Amino acid sequence: MNVRLRIDNREVEVPEGATLLEAARALGIAIPTLCHAEGLPPSTSCMVCVVKVKGRDALVPSCAVRAEDGMEVESETEEVAAARKAAVELLLSDHVGDCVAPCHALCPARMEIPRMLRQIAAGAYADAIATVKRDIALPATLGRICPAPCEKGCRRAARDAAVSICLLKRFVADVDLESSAPYRPACAPPSGKKVAIAGAGPAGLAAAYHLLQAGHACTLFDALGEPGGMLRRKIEPGRLPPAVLDAEIARVTELGAQFVPGTRAGADVPLAELRGRFDAVLIAAGELPAEAFEALGLPFGPRGILADKKTFATPESGVFAAGGVLRPLRMAVRAVADGKEAARSIDRFLTGRYSMAHDERFSTHIGKLREGEIDAFMTGASPAPRVVPAGDGMTPEEAAADAARCLRCDCRKQHDCALRHLADACGARAHRYKIERRAFAQLRRPGVIYEPGKCILCGICIAIAEEAREPLGLTFVGRGFNVRVGVPLNAGLAEALTKVADRCVRACPTAALAYDAD
Ligand code: SF4
Ligand code: SF4
Ligand code: SF4
Ligand code: FES
Incomplete structure (x- = not known):
């Protein structure tokens, strides 16, 4: 027998006994889950799958509540979003891990x-x-x-x-x-878009390197006769042999960058002309005197050109600025980093996917x-x-x-951790709730590593081991805030997971269980 219900004002019919999560999925509505695993009984420990059922005061976990005839369910209200975010922040409150090192x-x-x-x-x-x-x-x-x-x-x-x-x-x-x-990176097919880069120093070269990979043609204008900017002018050759700089710049120009020497944007070629000839302009000319900023016609303050700190966009549409033109820099790596980020921003602008949002990923430390x-x-x-x-x-x-001295501080599942993905998606903060974190520990079995500090107590691994009739398996040990997944009789991980270690690693929604080599 089937039941009929409405989710987000859309009608759906599912077999009796189906959960709200299954009904939502039948409609293509994505509801996040962490402690749910197909075919295993619900543990309702994470509460990130909550939805609102009309007529009920409290939100309900969609992975455990059965669909009923006539139900009206909402999955995208502000109340639901706030509850999911709070659930993720609670899970992270005593988490022990570095997503990135x-x-x-x-x-x-x-x-x-x-x-x-x-x-x-x-x-x-x-x-x-x-x-x-x-x-x-x-x-x-x-x-x-x-x-x-x-x-x-x-x-x-x-x-x-x-x-x-x-x-x-x-x-x-x-x-x-x-x-x-x-090494020569792969470049996307030509996009037909052209970018003028004023300044062939570390920021401009880095921007060209990344824009060329995205398929955009780049022309570098520089006041000097050779590319390199401050790297050539300010670093003694004893520290940075010109041959090394030349060889490295050649790796950029071989991707197709054009170089126009002896040409300053603003003074020699007006910004308006560059804007007319190119689809985007990046000002990356290093620290400049006030007259140079005036010649460019871009708004500037005491430290440099005024641009958005995250997108590098100036108030002039299609004009970006990066590196020392924004503020004095003490490290060339910051200019190289600016060039990369500005290139990403320009790519988005050129391809119509321009977003003012900064896309640094969620990280806990x-x-x-x-x-x-x-x-x-x-x-x-x-x-x-x-x-x-x-x-x-x-x-x-x-x-x-x-x-080989590296301690491998980065998380083994930093690219596919469900908890991190969800924290990103809902804008969670890692330390919203001030709870004392757990101690850092690692248990190993050949090929598999268990970090109790990253465990969210979903119980999936325990259920998998039980279903596979592992002789020892896993169990919850401890009480209250000290509950964790452990091996009965204080045995090791190798004895606990003799058959289903792989399945447990794949199903674990965090890096609590991970492959050692990842
Ligand atoms: S388990 Fe997930 S949230 Fe925790 S440190 Fe690793 S990637 Fe980050
Ligand atoms: S030990 Fe390795 S991973 Fe950890 S901070 Fe140092 S270099 Fe980075
Ligand atoms: S180790 Fe992973 S699968 Fe097991 S309870 Fe912890 S988070 Fe869940
Ligand atoms: S409570 Fe439903 S997925 Fe965790």
Whole structure:
């Protein structure tokens, strides 16, 4: 027998016994879930699937409540959205994890440092340079001059000294530049759009590198006769050999960038002309005197051009600004990071997907470690001290040794964690509720790692192990706020999950259960 009900004013008919979640899905209405798993009994522990049923005071979990004839259900009200967000924030209140590693969070260009380190440790240099160049256009250059803000937050320093992140980036970039076929990113087919970039310094070059990959033609205008900007003018050749800079710039121009020397936007070519000839203009000319800003005709303040901090858009439609023209910069990496972000913003503008929203992803952070927690992080990392290179730059052996010191602070499911996706989607804040976090711990079984601090107590793994008749399986242990998933009789994870470890890892909505190698 079927029942008929309405969800969000749309009628649906489902078999008797179906849940509201199933009825919503039959209509194509997406309701988030965390503790629900197909074929397993509902545990109703997360409450992110709540909906409003007309006539009932409290919201109900759609994964557990059965559809009834004549029901009227709402899944998208403000009350529902607020309740879902609060449920996610409660789950995060005592969560112990770093979605992205501290070093990654501190890198202005948001380079995925731990991934690069694992690839270098494994000798996978082609993969490592691809990881680096996804975010950093000029790594061999920055590897010589960057003050390495990422290393200031490296967790390994709590035991002895930070991993040599900057030197390792330089190592892999040098290996690539010296190879017979240096890394060349794939470029989208030509979009037919043209971008003028005023300034061929770190911000302009980085912007061109990313815009060219998106298929947009780029013309770089610069006052000087050669591209490089402050990298060529302000850094002594002893620190940054011109040959390295030239080789790295060639990796940008080979993607198709045109260079127009001896031409200053504003003074030599009016902004209005550039706007007429190109689909978008990026001003990336570094720190400029007030007269130069006046010549451009863009609004400016004491520090530089006034532009949106997140989109880099100036008040003039289609005109963007990045790098030192916005404010004095102490680090070239910030200019490179600006260039990348401005390129993304310009790409959105050109393709009609322009959004003023900044799309940094949700991230939760452990923060300061408690006494003894560094020991758990050291499991799996090389105990050797920081490598002091014998020469200028690292040898492959030195690079492998230092990369192996990384504690692997980034989350193993940072790209596919359901809790993180949902936190992003509902705009949750990680520390809305001030509850003392759990202790950091890791349990391992060959290939699988269990981090109780990331467990949201959904019970899915316990149910899977029970259904598969694992001899020991998993169970909830402890009381009150100290409940966690454990193995009966204090046995290890390997004895608990002899048959269904894979299924549990795949079904776990967070990285509480994850593959060690991910
Ligand atoms: S389990 Fe999810 S929310 Fe927690 S640290 Fe990992 S990615 Fe972030
Ligand atoms: S130990 Fe590794 S992952 Fe952790 S902060 Fe340092 S470099 Fe980053
Ligand atoms: S470890 Fe088990 S109970 Fe904890 S979040 Fe993962 S599947 Fe759920
Ligand atoms: S309570 Fe329904 S998915 Fe968790």
